[in-house]
Amino acid sequence: MYSLPVLPYAYTALEPHFDAQTMELHHTKHHQTYLDKLNEVLSNAPELSQLSAVELLQKLDTQVPAEIRQKVRNFGGGYVNHNLFFESLTPNQTHPSLALTTAIEKDFGSVEQFKNAFTQAATTVFGSGWAWLVLTDEKLQITTTPNQDSPYTQGQIPLLGIDVWEHAYYLKYQNRRPEFIAAFWQVVDWQVVSNRFEQNR
Numbered sequence: 001m002y003s004l005p006v007l008p009y010a011y012t013a014l015e016p017h018f019d020a021q022t023m024e025l026h027h028t029k030h031h032q033t034y035l036d037k038l039n040e041v042l043s044n045a046p047e048l049s050q051l052s053a054v055e056l057l058q059k060l061d062t063q064v065p066a067e068i069r070q071k072v073r074n075f076g077g078g079y080v081n082h083n084l085f086f087e088s089l090t091p092n093q094t095h096p097s098l099a100l101t102t103a104i105e106k107d108f109g110s111v112e113q114f115k116n117a118f119t120q121a122a123t124t125v126f127g128s129g130w131a132w133l134v135l136t137d138e139k140l141q142i143t144t145t146p147n148q149d150s151p152y153t154q155g156q157i158p159l160l161g162i163d164v165w166e167h168a169y170y171l172k173y174q175n176r177r178p179e180f181i182a183a184f185w186q187v188v189d190w191q192v193v194s195n196r197f198e199q200n201r
């Protein structure tokens with residue numbers, strides 16, 4: 001059985017960028033529900049109980065039985081994506097490490113150009129989904145996924161992800177997704193993202 005991570009900050013901590021009500025609902029209702037449904041699906045598949053949630057997604061097409069694959073894609077993806085999302089936020093301003101900055105400059109030109117390209121990708125996700133900074137074959141790349149699909153299933157390592165489902169921003173920003181994305185940049189924990197990069201490159 002997987003469990004809901006405790007957030008390392010209070011629901012109010014990311015105000016005024018991310019409002020407390022959205023943070024609390026997002027964590028205690030949306031994230032919790034993906035987790036509960038994943039655990040429910042896996043309770044009927046004991047052969048998968050040795051795999052971590054990330055491994056489930058990495059091995060989705062090879063080891064997860066076809067009859068539960070779509071549910072694991074949705075609920076396992078929802079669980080792992082939200083783990084990463086909430087982990088990557090902080091009320092304290094941080095900066096990319098030298099190693100990550102160097103890699104971003106190599107693959108995108110500059111940190112600013114990377115942010116612009118990521119913002120563009122997140123803005124133009126049609127419907128519900130995610131935009132990602134991923135590591136793939138030692139290169140950084142910006143990708144998007146629909147619904148709760150995970151970059152892990154494509155053989156990529158997600159380093160940073162933004163949830164652009166409306167539940168992530170509608171209470172505060174209504175239909176103004178670009179304002180939510182601008183707010184996101186104020187609360188990204190670059191230290192966490194840098195650590196992820198350095199552990200996986």
Ligand code: MN3
Binds near residue numbers: 026168
């Ligand atoms: Mn969400």
